[in-house]
Amino acid sequence: MKKADSDKLIAENKALKKRIKELERFLSNKKTGGIPFSPEYIYRTLFRLSPNSIIVSRLEDGKIYDVSDNFCKRSGFSRKETIGKTATQLKLLLKGDREKFIKILLTKGRYHNLEVTRRLKDGTMLTCLESGELVTIGDERYLVLIVTDITALKRAQAALIEERNLSDTIINSLPGLFFILDEEFRFLRWNDNLPKISGYSAKELQRMTCLDFHHEEDRSFMANEIKKTFLAGEKQLEADIVMKDGSVKTFFFTARLFNYQNKTCSVGTGIDITEQKRIENQLKSHVESLEDANIALRVLMNQKINDQKDFEEKLQVNVNDLVLPYLQKLKRAGLDDRNKNYLAVLERNLRDILSPFMKNFQDAHKNFTPQEIQIIDLIKQGKKTKEIAAMLDASVKTIETHRNNIRKKLDLIKAKVNLRSHILSLK
Numbered sequence: 001m002k003k004a005d006s007d008k009l010i011a012e013n014k015a016l017k018k019r020i021k022e023l024e025r026f027l028s029n030k031k032t033g034g035i036p037f038s039p040e041y042i043y044r045t046l047f048r049l050s051p052n053s054i055i056v057s058r059l060e061d062g063k064i065y066d067v068s069d070n071f072c073k074r075s076g077f078s079r080k081e082t083i084g085k086t087a088t089q090l091k092l093l094l095k096g097d098r099e100k101f102i103k104i105l106l107t108k109g110r111y112h113n114l115e116v117t118r119r120l121k122d123g124t125m126l127t128c129l130e131s132g133e134l135v136t137i138g139d140e141r142y143l144v145l146i147v148t149d150i151t152a153l154k155r156a157q158a159a160l161i162e163e164r165n166l167s168d169t170i171i172n173s174l175p176g177l178f179f180i181l182d183e184e185f186r187f188l189r190w191n192d193n194l195p196k197i198s199g200y201s202a203k204e205l206q207r208m209t210c211l212d213f214h215h216e217e218d219r220s221f222m223a224n225e226i227k228k229t230f231l232a233g234e235k236q237l238e239a240d241i242v243m244k245d246g247s248v249k250t251f252f253f254t255a256r257l258f259n260y261q262n263k264t265c266s267v268g269t270g271i272d273i274t275e276q277k278r279i280e281n282q283l284k285s286h287v288e289s290l291e292d293a294n295i296a297l298r299v300l301m302n303q304k305i306n307d308q309k310d311f312e313e314k315l316q317v318n319v320n321d322l323v324l325p326y327l328q329k330l331k332r333a334g335l336d337d338r339n340k341n342y343l344a345v346l347e348r349n350l351r352d353i354l355s356p357f358m359k360n361f362q363d364a365h366k367n368f369t370p371q372e373i374q375i376i377d378l379i380k381q382g383k384k385t386k387e388i389a390a391m392l393d394a395s396v397k398t399i400e401t402h403r404n405n406i407r408k409k410l411d412l413i414k415a416k417v418n419l420r421s422h423i424l425s426l427k
Contacts, residue, residue: 062087113129215240235254
């Protein structure tokens with residue numbers, strides 16, 4: 001029932017009770033203002049002041065004998081339109097209602113607060129509570145009906161039921177946990193997921209507090225965290241929850257203060273993040289493993305660089321100490337020009353092997369053939385085509401073909417660039 005309707009009904013009942021007490025006080029005196037109060041006057045006063053709709057009709061033919069002022073006000077019918085008519089003629093009753101209620105009256109003599117449907121003058125249908133009693137006056141039997149309109153109350157009840165069903169549907173549709181705790185951490189309400197996930201029955205949850213879901217050593221900490229919700233108004237935290245079967249799951253909780261059943265309560269939701277935390281821990285472990293592997297790889301790379309450096313230094317020492325001295329002796333051995341050229345090329349190549357140029361060049365240009373690498377080295381030394389041909393026992397045309405291939409691989413076919421200058425510019 002809406003608060004306004006409820007307040008109005010309470011006010012009307014208070015006014016009626018007050019009027020009855022006044023009448024009782026007046027009746028206790030023999031005279032009031034010199035005018036005696038007759039039973040009929042009292043009856044009419046009470047009849048008119050009643051906050052309910054009252055109808056008096058003859059049992060025999062159903063004709064209405066009298067109605068209260070409230071009936072006229074609520075039904076839309078005037079007293080003149082009503083007196084002498086039947087409820088059927090006025091279309092106040094649904095079909096079969098009169099016969100049904102007369103049968104009860106003839107059997108029991110009365111009925112109390114039966115829920116009925118009544119029609120107003122404008123056709124509006126109301127839900128009412130109706131009480132009836134059979135009264136005999138003289139030789140006539142009369143039916144006295146007291147009708148209370150509860151349409152607003154029924155609508156309010158229906159709206160509350162609909163609202164409750166909606167809230168239940170929403171709460172039970174949540175993907176995680178929903179619960180309401182009082183200040184003693186007891187469960188006042190929860191969704192279907194709480195017993196389903198935890199394994200506890202509804203009866204068990206009624207006897208539990210939320211601290212029962214935590215390990216003994218964690219309960220003091222959790223109690224302080226929940227108290228913070230009541231102090232700050234809201235709270236978020238991650239916590240491990242122990243299920244009835246002893247398994248442990250991790251939930252992310254969000255809680256907020258709420259007034260429920262006239263109590264300050266904490267409304268909370270919980271999302272299961274157990275799998276998410278497991279994946280996070282695995283990723284963390286993988287990251288740590290990768291970091292360890294990277295450290296080991298860096299150590300190996302540094303070791304390789306150091307080993308290569310040692311090798312190059314040893315090679316340099318060996319060539320300088322064991323090879324080049326003999327080349328110097330060959331130069332003084334009186335070789336002809338051709339062999340001197342061979343010896344010069346050999347010495348030059350040995351020095352290039354020990355220098356970074358040829359190594360870097362070969363690494364950067366792996367598409368060159370060994371013959372082309374040899375010609376590139378001779379061009380770098382300043383040898384002409386004829387000299388190269390003579391040194392390699394090849395024709396000048398063959399050397400020119402190799403030179404063209406080298407220019408092509410270096411993208412110098414249409415470039416006006418000296419081949420030797422370009423080779424010397426390479427690093």
